[in-house]
Amino acid sequence: MNARAQAHTVALAVTDGVPIFELAIPCEVFGYPRPGLTDTWYDFRVCAPAGATRIAAGFAPVTEHGLDSLADADTIVVPACHSVHDAQPAELVSAVRAAYDRGRRIVSLCSGAFVLAAAGILDGRTATTHWMHADLLARRHPEVRVDASVLYTDDGDVLTSAGTVAGLDLCLHIVRTDHGAAVANALAKRLVMPPHRPGGQAQYIDAGPAPDHADELGPLLDWAREHLDRPLTIATLAGRANLTERTLIRRFRAATGTAPMTWLRNIRLDHARSLLETTALPIDQIAERSGLGSPANLRHHFTRTVGVSPSTYRRVFSTRA
């Protein structure tokens, strides 16, 4: 996806009993004009079934859009559902299915994944949901690969996010996809949230006493961020932290939710992305500075995770005149 000339339409599907927090997230991210960020923001609309609808906490939606108009939008956001135990509203499920069949981008927040699963559009895909409901989702829909360890999943036309606040991470990710990292970072700043949360939902699943090693790795992570251009290995990192390789890997996963080299590669890709946006450095220089090594390696990982080649990305998202 790329920056669009005409406003990209985002529709929020509202049904009875939906918790208001997950409703507020897309409203905050997509629903307010953001003067100064980009020329065109999203065209945002709320869609609700006809008749008296009561959402949580005594609020009721006022909108002229019914669920049948979901499929007119480019992106459909399904917030958390009323209950993961009851059947999902048939009207909502079929409306989401219809939008999917028309090639729209479908997004779920939190337990909204149950609606997508009921519509059959998660079959064969990797998806996530709130960690409390991940087992239930996997049991009820064996065709869905449920990954409770991540904050969100991006399968191109279908995106899902983990519990509650992770919906904010996903919506910001969508802005990053549509408008580039510079706009997403500026928006994050306005929302007073980190532009990118490292790690995944995994770090929150452990209910017990907070892992006190979590902060311990901080200095190491900071050091790594500042020396991306070096050929960092597990042995290097373990040596700096005075840990054995096995313990480093274990602590790393406990603290960040990912393995060390996976984390490092993501940081490197972020840096490469930023260099592509803000500088005119040749690709091999960017590969070197970000620590991705060769241009071939940069291209390989970049296209795999971002979806477009580095040169295409630069052409679309460069902030230079």
Next chain:
DNA sequence: CCTTAAATCCGCCATG
């Protein structure tokens, strides 16, 4: 695309 060598990383388990 391929092949191959190296690196990563996680389950397992003895150890302290």
Next chain:
DNA sequence: TCCATGGCGGATTTAA
């Protein structure tokens, strides 16, 4: 008994 550690095997991923 409980728990973190760290060595080892090897499946998987990555670099070239």
